[in-house]
Amino acid sequence: MLLKRANQNSRELALRKYFAGLPTKQTDTIPLLMIAAGALLLLVGIMVFFSLRESGSGGCSVLMILPGLVIGLVGYSQRSSINSRYEHALKEVLPQPTDQQVDEWYEESLRKLIAHSRQFLRLTESEGQFSSPLLISAPTLASTHGIPSDDLKWRRGSDGRLRFAVQNIVAVYLTERHLAAYTCDFNFIRDVALNETTREYHYQDIVSVATYEWSESFAEPTEQKLTTTQHFRLSVASGECIEVRVDTKLLRKMTQQEDVPAMGAEQAVATIRAMLRDKKA
16 A cells, blocks of 8 residues: 655645545454453462362462463453554554545646646637536546556545546547547546547547447346446547446446446537537538
């Protein structure tokens, strides 16, 4: 678990602590049982010692007193070790930012990313309203080029929402003359966009824009389905495409959570389709 690295700022450290979550304390049931057993043997041994002392047989009680001491001390040592490890792990990840603070940082990063995407695409104000592009974000925990495995994190906040440290992001700009798209793998922890691409298409060249999914039935005989993969795809006549997907099956497996977030591409598709109908009319 990487929490500190060279040249990181306070926000990155706070996010690493947040996504590290709170440590789980190892159960101390066995050490407590050993302490209880040791105390019981010790008590019985002492009682036997005093009851047999007058007869000269008190030495037999040593067979219970010594094992009781050893078992009790071993149990106490193990419990102290468990508590010490837990307190050390807890100290490493505290204090943590709140869910609200993390969301504010994400919105701030997203605003900077949008401004960066406009510059990367070399868009000008005369080409449309670029302050609010169509955004599609796909959370991922899969191995991603340029992103360390220590940064592929997730966390269920106290508000019940799942948050992911790495997102595949597509920003689509609809100008008067063309569709421009910026894509990247965004590392929220380090606040950096990697694997960036830009594409520009004339509306007449776009042949389809769609979302589609693969799903399967629940194990129980219900009418519900379990989505395994969600896709957004925009294709042009040359065969090129812009595509992003959410592997919900992998996310469920890795997080052990059922309600993983969708990428929310439906509204973007509806808006693009409306623009295509207008431009191709």
